[in-house]
Amino acid sequence: GAVVSQHPSRVICKSGTSVKIExxxxxxxxxxxxxxxxFPKKSLMLMATSNEGSKATYEQGVEKDKFLINHASLxxxxxxxxxAHPEDSSFYIxxxxxxxxxxxxxxxxxxxxxxx
Amino acid sequence: xxxxEQHPSTLSVQEGDSxxxxxxxxxxxxxxxxxxKQELGKRPQLIIDIRSNVGEKKDQRIAVTLNKTAKHFSLHxxxxxxxxxxxxxxxxxxxxxxxDKVIFGPGTSLSVIP
Numbered sequence: 504g505a506v507v508s509q510h511p512s513r514v515i516c517k518s519g520t521s522v523k524i525e526x527x528x529x530x531x532x533x534x535x536x537x538x539x540x541x542f543p544k545k546s547l548m549l550m551a552t553s554n555e556g557s558k559a560t561y562e563q564g565v566e567k568d569k570f571l572i573n574h575a576s577l578x579x580x581x582x583x584x585x586x587a588h589p590e591d592s593s594f595y596i597x598x599x600x601x602x603x604x605x606x607x608x609x610x611x612x613x614x615x616x617x618x619x
Numbered sequence: 620x621x622x623x624e625q626h627p628s629t630l631s632v633q634e635g636d637s638x639x640x641x642x643x644x645x646x647x648x649x650x651x652x653x654x655x656k657q658e659l660g661k662r663p664q665l666i667i668d669i670r671s672n673v674g675e676k677k678d679q680r681i682a683v684t685l686n687k688t689a690k691h692f693s694l695h696x697x698x699x700x701x702x703x704x705x706x707x708x709x710x711x712x713x714x715x716x717x718x719d720k721v722i723f724g725p726g727t728s729l730s731v732i733p
Contacts, residue, residue: 537721546708546725547663596662607653608721611664 506530507599509611516587517619524582524614526597532577533599537586537608552557553580587618621646623711625724633732638696640727642709645690652685652692655722657704661684666707667669667694 506529512566526536535554539548540542551561551572553596571583580599584591596614598608622633622645631636650671655663661682669676669692676683680699685692696703709724 544706547723548723549720571690585694589715607665607668610664612662 505601505607505609507533507597507609507611509597509614511614512612512618513535513547513615513619515619518588519586522584522587522616524584524597524616525594526582526599526611528578528599528609531599531601533601534577535600536574536580537598538572538582539596539598541596543594543611552581562579568587584616587616589618592616592618621649621711621713621720621722623709623722625727626653627727628725629722629728629730631730631732632699634699634701636699638694638699638703638729638731640694640707640709640729642692642694642711642724643690644692644711644722646661646711646713647690649713650681651721652683653710653712654681654694655708655723656705657708657726663708679704682703699729701731701733704729704731 506520507520508527510525514522517546537552538550540550541547549562550565552558553559553572553574555574561567575579594613625642647669653668654666656666657663657701667681667683669685673694680697682695692729706728711719
């Protein structure tokens with residue numbers, strides 16, 4: 504149980520375009536989902552916390568207009584990288600908790616974004 | 620906010636030896652400390668966790684200890700095997716709000732030499 508999927512697994516796009524990444528909880532309802540960014544050989548940097556039905560909470564330094572997060576249902580959260588630039592190239596990983604207040608996070612497989 | 624430090628950044632051990640990774644945290648309100656293992660190109664996987672009301676927890680070859688007073692917690696892997704080679708992240712979480720934000724340490728790259 505507690506499986507999280509992400510789509511796409513890899514995406515290459517041109518500079519200036521927008522890219523949408525989906526995060527789904529397959530066998531549970533996820534009240535809260537988290538979006539992380541990971542650079543090569545680096546740690547996971549929390550970008551934002553997404554709660555179903557409400558606005559996402561962004562970490563300091565993360566541009567909310569650049570990284571749009573929508574959590575429309577208890578099983579789906581999306582991250583849209585708007586007007587992508589080469590510096591946005593990274594590994595983006597989502598995670599979800601099974602119930603509100605439960606600490607264990609289950610991670611998606613990640614999405615590798617390359618902006619040319 | 621919470622800050623988690625982790626040492627060493629790289630660790631190389633002979634197969635069968637033990638490996639110890641140490642972490643410190645800054646927020647005394649943190650009460651949940653998970654450890655994740657991430658293999659290259661894969662998602663982080665939870666391997667063990669400990670809560671602030673417990674000082675030690677063991678699961679087969681893996682154990683975690685917590686010193687709340689010193690704000691230290693450590694991961695111990697005994698009888699290491701080549702498949703233990705990966706990056707290990709410690710993390711700390713405080714249920715201050717309606718959601719649980721987990722802050723990760725910088726990671727330790729463990730290599731187990733056959």
